[in-house]
Amino acid sequence: MTAPCSPDTFAAPEQILAPEWLLLRDKPVQDQAILVRQGKISALGSVDELQRQAPAIPVTALPGRLIMPGFIDSHHHLTQAFGKALVFGEPSEIFRRVWVPMESSLDEDFLYLSSKLAALEALRGGFTTVCDAGTRSAAALGSIARATEEAGIRCVLGMVCNDKQGTTLLDKNSILARADQHISAWQGTGLVSPSLAIPIPEIATDAMLQAVSSLCRDAGIIFQTHANEHLVAVERSLEQRGQRPVEHLYQAGALGPQTLLAHATLLTPTELRMIQETDTAVSYNPVASAWKGNAVAQAELMHAFNIRLGLGTDGTRSDGFRLMDYAEAAQRFAFGMAVGDSSCGGGWPWLDHATRGGANVLGLGHRTGEIAVGLDADFLLIDLEVPEMVPSWDLSWELVRLANRDQIEGVFVAGKLRLWQGWPTDWDARALMRAVSAQAKAGVAKAPIQKIHSFTDQHRQQHNARNGQEIGHGGQHATAAAALNR
Structure with a gap:
């Protein structure tokens, strides 16, 4: 089972992160960790290798998870x-x-x-x-x-x-x-x-x-x-x-x-x-x-x-x-x-x-763009222990076809955790949404927008009205449909 995590898990400014899988340029690999230091990927290697390089930096084990580029x-x-x-x-x-x-x-x-x-x-x-x-x-x-x-x-x-x-x-x-x-x-x-x-x-x-x-x-x-x-x-x-x-x-x-x-x-x-x-x-x-x-x-x-x-x-x-x-x-x-x-x-x-x-x-x-030494630490923490990804045979292709946004536990930019389970860690997203809801409609209303296609509810009404007219002119079709639905 996936070990429990929280934003506090990633609070240290320097960390060795050891996921079950790490997506590198050529393929996903296991038994590899990354050393994040000053917002950058400072080193890649096994946990033992990185601990020898940086013995004072804590190791965060992340079983059941993938670290991949953002x-x-x-x-x-x-x-x-x-x-x-x-x-x-x-x-x-x-x-x-x-x-x-x-x-x-x-x-x-x-x-x-x-x-x-x-x-x-x-x-x-x-x-x-x-x-x-x-x-x-x-x-x-x-x-x-x-x-x-x-x-x-x-x-x-x-x-x-x-x-x-x-x-x-x-x-x-x-x-x-x-x-x-x-x-x-x-x-x-x-x-x-x-x-x-x-x-x-x-x-x-x-x-x-x-x-x-x-x-x-x-x-x-x-x-x-x-x-x-x-x-x-x-x-x-x-x-x-x-x-x-x-x-x-x-x-x-x-x-x-x-x-x-x-x-x-x-x-x-x-x-x-x-x-x-x-x-x-x-x-x-x-x-x-x-x-x-x-x-x-x-x-x-x-x-x-x-x-x-x-x-x-x-x-x-x-x-x-x-x-x-x-x-x-x-x-x-x-x-x-x-x-x-x-x-x-x-x-x-x-x-x-x-x-x-x-x-x-x-x-x-x-x-940015990949997990590589010297690049900024822009990466995603992905939960792999979900039904869509089990059993796994081809992780790279599975990420393209099967993975979902709800598997993204953490989003890191320049080594800092920006989002945890879909929500920011250091600012109020819901306050932003309230502000947008309060102002967006007024802002759009004053713009000279020309919309051609109807909104869904109006389009449904138009469709039903057309359908009703067609049925009114074609009683035989209406009678046959009624018979099929009895």
Whole structure:
């Protein structure tokens, strides 16, 4: 049986943690422990080896448990947490009708509340790092940074840098000056790292795309943009430029190792080659594809071609285990079944892309993403003694297909326990939820949102009304149904 633990178990600033299983880069291993010191993984080895290195540091035995790297969300929208079910059932490009109007109405207080709520959800889902793609709000990004730092999650903080607003050209130099300030403000400041973003290529000049991407390359940070997310965006790019979005970015000189493409679902072979040749990275967002996309990214093909991949939620649902399950399942439904591919990667790629791969595409591989000496101690404590995981034959693949969020006992970021059994250890999450409930509806109500699809109860009424009309005009069908139900 699993030994009882509590937050106090992990209170010591330096510890040797000895779980039953430890997930390393290549595979899960047993009889290995980690030495956590000053927020970092200081050593790996057997308990005896680590005790010889650090005889004064206590050993915490963790039978029945796994320590694994925290999940990395390579594409999130922290300031959209108030929207959530507003976009269920909506047709593509909801950013035009929902997200831009809503975000544009947010003040600093709303930015803070939304971001902290999103950070809490992410931690509960096992994410230790989130990448925010940038907000359209004019309020200070410091509100987002403060929220994530207080929540205790690592954040890549995007600043939007487009220089086209409708038919108006904005001042390129002033935008780049603010971008420089953003980089200086957050580079090397603990849990927050800077990033620059242009939400979609068409809202920036080619010169701006190239300048922002180059600025990111020179600063050693990532440049984010959405590409080929929806069919309408691809067609609009073809109409305006005669090029598809990735072709546009390539021609503008905006692709490269510093560039992270969100979605990249509708790619031609030529675009795939451009991404591969430039070592551009992709955030694969399978839940977003299922909920509101036009296609699924060719992630298994990208993996085979050594295109760098991370997994992203796109702000849909912050649950790392379900994200991996979706990542694999979407490949099988979209591509594997048509060619008889019953494996679709064999499980482990999705585990890699959710952790180490995600850190790599965010430029954070030197800090997080795996259990390795010298990296920050960002990890999850997982209870394996649950029916879903017994008996165990293939732990890596079982984590992708069978594991659940409720198995996450502890979430650690930079060596500190941030969440225990789903709730923060050092701040009041329920007070935050009360504040959000009190303010969110008023904030959303004043935004000029255009929602097309009905809410569930209204949709049910519409369905029943249509059904009643059809039955009224087709008495024979109604009589036959009544007979079958007698």
